């Protein structure tokens with residue numbers, strides 16, 4: 749399937765100089781979204797996965813159906829102040845700004861094999877933050893999967909120990 753036909757390129761969003769790769773057309777097309785999730789699930793099935801972690805917000809949209817299909821649990825890595833119980837927290841930078849991600853301390857058990865899923869890999873700040881959170885809780889990151897990877901940032905070099913799957917490259 750030509751997945752790129754379902755990505756809208758939006759110049760200067762959310763700020764000047766950023767070319768935003770909008771995957772909402774992909775998400776709103778049933779067969780295309782299903783096929784995209786299936787590709788990530790195929791990558792995940794090559795690994796032993798105990799749990800899927802996805803960062804807020806677009807990581808929820810992609811990560812949840814992957815976890816459902818694998819019959820595994822989904823753990824949200826949320827932006828600051830959203831999780832009600834004891835958390836692990838990390839600050840990080842991304843293509844347009846900086847943020848904080850938090851995860852419940854009891855959501856990952858030591859030794860858990862974790863797949864991280866997000867919509868897009870740009871500078872790698874978000875995925876690095878997720879990897880750190882999982883490791884802080886004693887989890888083992890067995891892979892990371894994305895709908896889109898922006899090659900110009902060479903983010904996979906930052907997490908060279910993590911096997912990465914990306915459905916599309918720009």
Ligand SMILES: O=P(O)(O)OC[C@H]1O[C@H](OP(=O)(O)OP(=O)(O)O)[C@H](O)[C@@H]1O
Nearest residue numbers: 804805806842843869870871872873874
């Ligand atoms: O590789 P990076 O430079 O870290 O950029 C990628 C991240 O940026 C976007 O999330 P954003 O923080 O904009 O949040 P959203 O999902 O709530 O839109 C995207 O969904 C990734 O999580």
Ligand SMILES: Nc1ncnc2[nH]cnc12
Nearest residue numbers: 767768769770843868870
């Ligand atoms: N260029 C981009 N397009 C869409 N989402 C992003 N997240 C970070 N950079 C992005």
